[in-house]
Amino acid sequence: MAMPFKSLLLAGTVALLTIGCDVHPQFKLTPVKESEQSHFVLEDHRPLAERQSEILSLMVTNPAYGIARMGDDRTVPDRMAYLKAFLGNEVGAKLEGKTVLVKSFAIHRNNQGRMRGTNPSKSGLLTAAISNALEEKAAPTQPGGFTEAENPDGFNVAVIDLLVTVDGKDYRARVVKPAPGTVVRFNGDVEIWDKVVASAMEEVVVQLSGKLKQG
Secondary structure (H helix, E strand, C coil): CCCCHHHHHHHHHHHHHCCCCCCCCCEECCCCCCCCCCCCEEEECCCHHHHCCEECCCCCCCCCCCEEEECHHHEECCHHHHHHHHHHHHCHHHHCCCEEEEEEEEEEEECHHHHCCCCHHHHCCCCHHHHHHHCCCCCCCCCCCCCCCCCCCCCCEEEEEEEEEECCEEEEEEEEEECCCCCCCCCCCHHHHHHHHHHHHHHHHHHHHHHHHHC
């Protein structure tokens, strides 16, 4: 049975717009040496899926299209070791003898700013229905999503969400870091993304450290 024309059109669009979507690059964080005076335990309680790299959707009609999660193997050095060293240096005595439970430490790259902005339907190549679907972006509460206030210029962004629990109290930190100048490729512009991810990582742990110091 022949595939309907609209289905063929959509399939072709998916193939065209997913070319170059890759999560292979590794991002280099600024190494942090842990203080010898740091005496606390960091336990990893993140969901298994969060530790793995994944392109969230290959369907252009899905709001998650254009977003990829960076797994543990995508950051060098290891993000958990980075976090422990940073907290030990910045928070120090406040964590003495305590256990820090890491519930979430997710890094997403959101390329929707460019992917949606270069929507080929605006050139008349796709139907109006697909055109509208291409404009639908991830909600701020969805993985890798952001608010307009967090990214007013609509750039591609790195989004880092960090959640830890200490003595039964949750502490959250979140950074949305624009990557101006990047193009519609997950595996392109590696040097730019290196700087963006490294900067976002430092900002999010500084933010978390400040909250932990306040208690």
